[in-house]
Amino acid sequence: MHDKEQTLLLQALLYEQGHPRRTQHILKVYALARLLGEEEGLTMEEQRVLNAAAILHDIPIRYCKLHCQGDAGQENQRRAAPKLVEAFLTQAGYPPEDIPPVLELVLRHHDYSAPHGGLLGLLIEADLIVNSYETDPPLGQLETWEKLFQSQAGRQLFAACRAGLESQTSQT
Numbered sequence: 001m002h003d004k005e006q007t008l009l010l011q012a013l014l015y016e017q018g019h020p021r022r023t024q025h026i027l028k029v030y031a032l033a034r035l036l037g038e039e040e041g042l043t044m045e046e047q048r049v050l051n052a053a054a055i056l057h058d059i060p061i062r063y064c065k066l067h068c069q070g071d072a073g074q075e076n077q078r079r080a081a082p083k084l085v086e087a088f089l090t091q092a093g094y095p096p097e098d099i100p101p102v103l104e105l106v107l108r109h110h111d112y113s114a115p116h117g118g119l120l121g122l123l124i125e126a127d128l129i130v131n132s133y134e135t136d137p138p139l140g141q142l143e144t145w146e147k148l149f150q151s152q153a154g155r156q157l158f159a160a161c162r163a164g165l166e167s168q169t170s171q172t
């Protein structure tokens with residue numbers, strides 16, 4: 001079976017040209033977003049949008065590094081996102097009505113200030129768990145992020161992540 005989600009994942013991974021961190025980041029956030037969505041009982045449409053957003057959530061980074069003098073800051077990413085998201089989704093065969101909700105998630109996934117919940121909350125939770133493992137942030141940062149978690153599976157996974165990182169720190 002070769003559905004549009006597989007096509008999108010393949011195209012996003014190939015776009016990264018093997019960049020080790022970004023390639024693995026896509027795979028991890030995608031897997032966790034799927035899991036969190038399924039645990040929350042999303043509809044098929046919601047899950048399709050969440051999964052696509054998880055695959056594409058950091059897609060502007062490479063583009064910005066290549067075309068914005070290496071500056072992949074938030075502002076440049078926001079400027080580059082609409083065209084990239086539309087192109088990737090269209091090429092993979094997604095219906096046009098999926099483009100606005102996926103783009104909104106991509107654009108807002110670093111906005112931790114607004115109240116969350118829904119698909120954005122799940123994408124943020126998946127990204128924060130992966131970012132925590134990848135960057136091993138200080139305890140204060142983990143405590144701040146922990147407050148953002150609302151889904152049950154997300155809270156459990158983040159608590160496990162935090163416990164694992166803390167015990168690793170205490171052993172070194």
Ligand SMILES: [Fe+2]
Binds near residue numbers: 127
């Ligand atoms: Fe990310």
